[in-house]
Amino acid sequence: MSTLIYTEMDVRADDVEQHLTSVDRTSAVRVIVPVRPLTTDEEKFVAVEFDDNDAVERDVRFARWRLDAVMDALRSAGHTDVDGQTSADSAVDTIEHAVEDGNVDHVVVITGPTGVAGWIQMDLPHRIERHVDRPVTHVELDRAHA
Numbered sequence: 001m002s003t004l005i006y007t008e009m010d011v012r013a014d015d016v017e018q019h020l021t022s023v024d025r026t027s028a029v030r031v032i033v034p035v036r037p038l039t040t041d042e043e044k045f046v047a048v049e050f051d052d053n054d055a056v057e058r059d060v061r062f063a064r065w066r067l068d069a070v071m072d073a074l075r076s077a078g079h080t081d082v083d084g085q086t087s088a089d090s091a092v093d094t095i096e097h098a099v100e101d102g103n104v105d106h107v108v109v110i111t112g113p114t115g116v117a118g119w120i121q122m123d124l125p126h127r128i129e130r131h132v133d134r135p136v137t138h139v140e141l142d143r144a145h146a
Contacts, residue, residue: 002028002103006095006128007110008036009141011070016077019139020108029074030102031084032094033067035059060086091124092131099132107136 003023005011016023023029038059063086074082087094095107109125125138 001105002030003106003108004095004098004102004104005029005031005070005108005110006034006091007031007070008034008066009110009112010066011073011110011141013073013076015141016073016079019110019141020077022106022137023079023108025078025080027105028081028103029079029083030098030104031067031070031074031082032098033063033070033084033086034091034094035063035086035088038062092127095128096131099134104132104134107132107134108139109136110139110141113140113142 001024005020005023036059037055042062067084067086071082071084089097091109095109098104099107107128109128111124125136129136
């Protein structure tokens with residue numbers, strides 16, 4: 001069994017323990033983090049962490065940083081087979097390709113609270129469910145992105 005996690009949220013080890021109980025620690029987990037324009041709070045963080053004036057490069061570096069942090073959180077929570085990637089494609093296209101290319105049994109979409117996360121308003125989990133023939137679990141984390 002393998003699980004695909006798509007998130008633009010920071011995921012910590014306690015989030016894994018609390019919200020991702022359906023993800024078997026012995027199964028393969030692939031994490032995908034979108035490359036997207038940064039929020040104001042993320043911009044402030046990036047200004048301190050990354051010495052880069054190119055906005056696109058900052059977006060890419062931040063997505064990679066978030067990806068590493070999410071994979072570290074999964075490993076800290078006991079998951080041993082974890083890999084990941086960033087993607088600049090739409091969420092639906094990215095997940096659809098990942099399901100087509102790999103052995104994905106379950107998709108987890110992690111968002112911010114309804115009304116806060118722009119893409120949840122576009123009904124992302126249900127749109128993904130219509131495009132892939134896999135169960136989709138939606139997890140809402142009730143805090144800021146960064």
